[in-house]
Amino acid sequence: MSLLPLDELPTTLPSSPSSPSPTPSPVRSPSTVARLTRLTVTLLPLLLIGAWAVVDWRTVRDGAARLAGADPWWLLAGIFFTCLGWTAAACVRQGAVPERLPPGLLLASQFAAGAANHVLPASIGAHAVTLRFLQGRGIPLARATASLALYSLVKPLAKTVVLIAFLVAFPDVLRLGELVPDDLTLLLAAGALVLGPVIACLLLTVVRPLRRPALGFVRTALTEARLLHTRPSRVLPLWGGAAATPLLQGSVIASVGFSLGLPLSWAQVVLALLLASTAVGAVPAPGGIGPVDAALVFTMVAFGAPMDLATTTIVGYRVLTVWVPLLPGTLVLSALVHRKVL
Structure with a gap:
């Protein structure tokens, strides 16, 4: 019996005809799954906005028709104050974190967060967008969540201070x-x-x-808040932006009202917003739409505005601040998701 040399031995064993080799099952690569997930998340805001537009189309149509006969210069001022509102929100977000955030991307994220905020109640959409943005900037989840908590705490506190200041500054003009x-x-x-x-x-x-x-979480939040309040470059945008937010929102409502001939002063409109949002701001509704609107109409009527004109003002305000920037904001949100900023 002769032995084969080692270099002539077969490298593979013959397969038995009774046991066929299994065919590999197709496995979807992680990159493909990630791409499909990102595409779905990118298109989801557009689908939600489209569904909402179909459901609430009458409000959009009636509001646009009423604004068509309004003073265009006052409406332009309302758009200007709306844009300043996004800037104020970006300032508050920057003041709530020690790290310096890129200004352009921060402003774009708040523009996109405004669109998400009008889809989900209780500011969940805006917080989710901001949380993803902060994590994308390298901020850990615990500190990013603490930043959102500080943001949510500072805004009502600053609004309360502004409300007290208005009540002290206008004791006789406003009938309460x-x-x-x-x-x-x-x-x-x-x-x-x-x-x-x-x-x-x-x-x-x-x-x-x-x-x-x-x-x-409480220890992290307290540590972050203590650190931020030792830096004037964070205290000023944090509290200044939070105090400016209701003033800018009230200025948008006043601009729309003035374009329609609303017989109220700027101070009365701003105070009406402060009172209405303080009274029913805790009700979970998308972007505050619904309860705050009804309270605003009631408050302006109590200040002497006609019911139909107050209602038209609030409808026009929602068209100007929700529906006009909604599609651009959704497109920016999809673009940020597509570019992996969120």
Whole structure:
């Protein structure tokens, strides 16, 4: 029996006819899945906006028809104040993080966040866009979430300060008798303010798995807030932008009202917005649409505006601040997602 040399041995064993070789199943590469996911996320805002436009088309049509006969110069001023509102939001976002963010991308992200904010309630859409933007800038998730919490806390506090300043500055011009809530409403509001922290403390006490992440988040948020308030370059945009936001929103409403002949002053319109948004701002509605609108109309009527003119002003305000920038904002949102900024 002769042995074969090593270099002449077969390198593969013959396959048995009874056991056929399995055919490899097609596996979708991770890059393909990522591309499909990004394409879906890119097109989803456009689909949502299209569905919303179909559902609320009558409001868009009626508002555009009413604005067609308004003073164009006042409407142009309203558009100007609307653009300043995005700048103020970008300033507050920058003031809530120690890192310096690119101004152009930051402003574009807030423009896109405005479109997302009108789709999801309670500012969830805007916060989600900003959270992805901050993470894309290399900010860890815990610190980015703390930034959103600081942003959400500073805005109502600054609005309350502006409201008190208006009440002190215009004690005689503004008639508040019909707007002062009764004792039962004040009691319910005070109970809600006390009940919230009590429920949070009970949850942390009873549900132990929540205790450690909640305490860690609070420590991170307090550390970030303490650091930011030692830097004037962050304190000024944070609090200045938050205080300017309701003034700019009120200026948009006043511009639309003046274009239609609303018989109210700028101070009355701004105070009406402050009171309405403070009273029903906690109701979760997309972009505050719905409850805040009804409260605005009621407040302006209490100040002496005709019902039909106040309603037309609010409809025109929503058309100017929601529907006019909605499609461009959605396109910017899709572009930021496509370019992996978000």
